[in-house]
Every structure is written in C-alpha cells, then in structure tokens.
Amino acid sequence: MEKQYTMSKNQKIIFDLIDKSSEPMKAYSILFNVQKKGIKAPLQVYRALDKLVEIGKIHKIESRNAFIACQNSSCQISKATAFSICESCENVSEISNSKLSKYLSNFADESGMKYSKYNLEFFGLCKKCKSK
Amino acid sequence: MEKQYTMSKNQKIIFDLIDKSSEPMKAYSILFNVQKKGIKAPLQVYRALDKLVEIGKIHKIESRNAFIACQNSSCQISKATAFSICESCENVSEISNSKLSKYLSNFADESGMKYSKYNLEFFGLCKKCKSK
DNA sequence: TAACAGTATGTAATAATATAACATTTATAA
DNA sequence: TTATAAATGTTATATTATTACATACTGTTA
Ligand SMILES: [Zn+2]
Ligand SMILES: [Zn+2]
Ligand SMILES: [Zn+2]
Ligand SMILES: [Zn+2]
Numbered sequence: 001m002e003k004q005y006t007m008s009k010n011q012k013i014i015f016d017l018i019d020k021s022s023e024p025m026k027a028y029s030i031l032f033n034v035q036k037k038g039i040k041a042p043l044q045v046y047r048a049l050d051k052l053v054e055i056g057k058i059h060k061i062e063s064r065n066a067f068i069a070c071q072n073s074s075c076q077i078s079k080a081t082a083f084s085i086c087e088s089c090e091n092v093s094e095i096s097n098s099k100l101s102k103y104l105s106n107f108a109d110e111s112g113m114k115y116s117k118y119n120l121e122f123f124g125l126c127k128k129c130k131s132k
Numbered sequence: 133m134e135k136q137y138t139m140s141k142n143q144k145i146i147f148d149l150i151d152k153s154s155e156p157m158k159a160y161s162i163l164f165n166v167q168k169k170g171i172k173a174p175l176q177v178y179r180a181l182d183k184l185v186e187i188g189k190i191h192k193i194e195s196r197n198a199f200i201a202c203q204n205s206s207c208q209i210s211k212a213t214a215f216s217i218c219e220s221c222e223n224v225s226e227i228s229n230s231k232l233s234k235y236l237s238n239f240a241d242e243s244g245m246k247y248s249k250y251n252l253e254f255f256g257l258c259k260k261c262k263s264k
Numbered sequence: 265t266a267a268c269a270g271t272a273t274g275t276a277a278t279a280a281t282a283t284a285a286c287a288t289t290t291a292t293a294a
Numbered sequence: 295t296t297a298t299a300a301a302t303g304t305t306a307t308a309t310t311a312t313t314a315c316a317t318a319c320t321g322t323t324a
Contacts, residue, residue, distance in 0.1 A: 008291090008301055027281065041304065046282065051301090062194035063251065065281065065310095084245050097241055104252075109229050112259040113216050119195065122239070123249040130246065140272060140319095159310065173275065178311065183272090197281095197310065 005055050013037050014048040015057055015069070024066030024092050053078065061085070061092055063121055072096040079117040080105055086126035095122070137187050145169050146180040147201070150190055156198030156224050185210065193217070193224055195253055204228040211249040212237055218258035227254070 007015060013034055018025050025033075031045045039045060049067060052058040056078035058067045063085065070078065071094040082095040082104075104118050139147060145166055150157050157165075163177045171177060181199060184190040188210040190199045195217065202210065203226040214227040214236075236250050 010302075042282070043284090043304085044302070047301075062253075084241075084243060084247065086245070093243070095241060095243075100239065100241075103235060107232065107254070109216075109227060109232075111216060111225070111227075113218070113254075113256050114262065115216065115254040115256040117255040118252060119255075120236075120250060120252045121194075122245075122247040123251075124245050124247040127244040142273075174311070175275085175313095176273070179272075 007052075007057070008048075010039055010044055011048045011051055013039065014045065015052055018052075018058055018067055019069040021068075023090065024061050024064055024068045026064075026066045030067075059083070059094065061121070062119060064090070064092070066092075068092055068094065070094065081118070082120040082122070084122045084124070084126075086129055087123050088125055088129035088132075091126050091128075095120075139184075139189075140180075142171055142176055143180045143183055145171060146177060147184055147189055150184075150199055151201040153200075155222065156193050156196055156200045158196075158198045162199075191215070191226065193253070194251060196222070196224070198224075200224055200226065202226065213250070214252040214254070216254045216256070216258075218261055219255050220257055220261035220264075223258050223260075227252075 014030060017030060017033055027042065027045050027049065030049075031039065031042055034045070049058070049060075053060055053067075056070055058069050059078055059081050060067055061083060068083075080101050082097070082100060083092055084095055085092050104120065107115065107118075146162060149162060149165055159174065159177050159181065162181075163171065163174055166177070181190070181192075185192055185199075188202055190201050191210055191213050192199055193215060200215075212233050214229070214232060215224055216227055217224050232252075236252065239247065239250075
C-alpha cells in the first residue's frame with residue numbers, strides 16, 4: 001500500500017485549474033485565474049507548480065513555458081515524459097507509449113552518462129489541422 | 133551543389149561566440165559579451181539567435197533557456213535534436229546517434245499526428261560528476 | 265540603372281517569465 | 295510536546311523575450 005501525497009491548499013487550487021483546462025496553462029494566466037481564491041502573488045503560483053511537477057501531477061511543456069496535468073496515472077514521479085505539440089493550434093497531449101518509454105529509458109550511448117530522466121517533445125500538425 | 137547560407141554580421145558575431153563557448157550561453161550573457169562589438173540591445177541578440185536556430189547552426193536547450201552550437205554538421209536544419217544534460221555541472225552535449233534519430237523520426241502512434249520535428253533532453257550525471 | 269522585395273539592423277519601450285529575501289504559519293512526526 | 299519540515303504571505307527584483315517603428319543593406323529583375 002503506497003502512501004499517497006496530499007496536496008496542500010494552494011497546490012490543490014492550482015492543480016484543479018490546470019486539470020480542468022483543455023490546454024496548457026501559463027503561470028501568469030494561472031495567477032489571474034486563482035486571484036479570486038486568494039492566491040495573489042507569482043511566487044505562490046510558482047511554488048505550487050514546482051511541487052506539482054516534482055510529484056508528477058503536472059508537467060511543464062518546456063518549449064511553451066506552460067503546464068498540463070499528467071494524463072498518465074502511472075506517471076507518479078515524472079522522470080520520463082513525452083508530448084506531441086501541434087504547431088498550428090498549439091494543442092498538446094501527453095504520449096503514453098510503453099515501447100517508446102522503454103526505448104528511451106534504456107537508452108545508453110558511449111558518453112558514459114547514466115540517464116535518469118528525459119523529456120521529449122514532438123512537433124507537427126494534429127489530425128484536425130492537417131485536414132484544413 | 134547546395135547553396136550555402138551566408139551569415140550576416142551580427143549572426144556571425146553571435147555564432148562565433150557561442151561556438152567558442154564550452155557551455156550553453158544565455159541570451160543576456162551573449163548580449164554582455166558582444167557589446168564591445170556594437171550589439172547593444174536584446175532584440176539584436178534574439179533576432180540573430182532566431183535565425184541561427186532556424187538554419188540549424190545553433191540549438192536552444194529549452195529546459196535551460198540557453199544556446200549551444202550544433203555539434204553535428206549534418207544537422208543543417210534542426211528538426212531532430214537530442215541532448216544530454218548533467219544536472220550537477222550543467223554540462224550539455226548534443227547526442228548524435230543514428231539509431232535514436234531513426235527511431236524517433238519514424239515514431240508514429242495512434243494519434244493520427246504526423247510528427248515533423250522533435251526535441252529530446254536527457255538528464256543525469258556525467259562521468260565526471262558521477263565519480264565524485 | 266532603377267525599382268522592388270526580402271532580409272537585416274538600430275533603438276526605445278515594455279511584456280512575460282521567474283526568483284530572492286524575509287517573516288510567519290501549518291503539518292508531521294519523534 | 296517539542297522539534298523539524300513543508301507551506302504560505304508579501305514585497306521587491308531579476309531574467310527572458312517581444313512590440314513597434316524607422317532605417318539600411320542585398321540581391322533580383324524590368
Ligand atoms: Zn505524465
Ligand atoms: Zn492542431
Ligand atoms: Zn545539431
Ligand atoms: Zn557533470
């Protein structure tokens with residue numbers, strides 16, 4: 001039985017907002033949306049985001065400086081993340097493909113470096129945008 | 133015979149600086165370093181960086197907001213990039229592994245999305261930092 | 265050559281993203 | 295209970311990136 005992390009008040013507010021969003025959210029847009037709930041300063045947002053990323057409830061889309069909720073319940077600690085990003089509509093979704101994650105988690109080259117984490121972002125056109 | 137791109141004055145100054153650097157460089161550090169050469173404003177730096185990224189002479193390390201020169205001469209247009217990043221010393225190097233790039237370039241899943249580009253960042257400890 | 269289009273430059277102002285520093289409070293556990 | 299870690303509140307500031315507008319350079323073609 002694994003002990004499960006309990007989100008704090010601010011973490012919960014911010015997670016719920018991101019989780020309900022259909023698109024990646026940026027920090028200051030989050031801030032704007034939670035001001036009515038008493039979260040007034042950027043730092044409060046960034047602290048919650050940091051923690052949520054750390055525990056794998058959300059992921060940062062590095063190329064967009066934006067955050068999405070983890071779609072992959074097994075991704076408790078986010079050490080292996082992959083996303084597809086539509087360059088037209090900016091839709092982002094988390095890729096959950098066990099072959100891919102196995103391949104990347106086992107990847108090793110001649111550098112002598114042991115990789116403990118990766119982040120992969122694919123870019124292209126989504127189905128919808130392709131057919132336009 | 134392929135026509136080769138000729139870098140402009142500012143592009144050349146900034147590329148040379150990044151190319152000589154042993155570590156990824158951030159935009160404002162670049163700005164500081166080229167001020168004696170007459171490049172005085174952030175926008176001049178960002179414009180050159182944008183173009184250099186576009187033509188594949190440099191790459192942006194998204195998780196670090198920093199730029200490195202392409203190590204892989206074949207990477208003329210940067211649509212397939214992979215890096216290893218040491219989380220201790222922040223050393224970054226470009227991975228050039230044909231199996232990996234083939235695997236990722238051909239990756240397709242059920243999403244119906246055609247990927248035209250990817251960026252992969254591996255994290256871990258480099259040889260040197262591991263043995264400390 | 266002259267006119268044009270495309271690319272690059274210069275400059276100022278400002279927007280967007282993220283962190284430092286410090287004081288206080290709340291939760292967890294020995 | 296007392297100590298420790300984690301979270302919060304607040305102000306100020308640092309860092310990263312873009313908008314807007316004016317000008318200049320480069321190569322092409324009428
Ligand atoms: Zn996930
Ligand atoms: Zn799309
Ligand atoms: Zn490259
Ligand atoms: Zn290292």
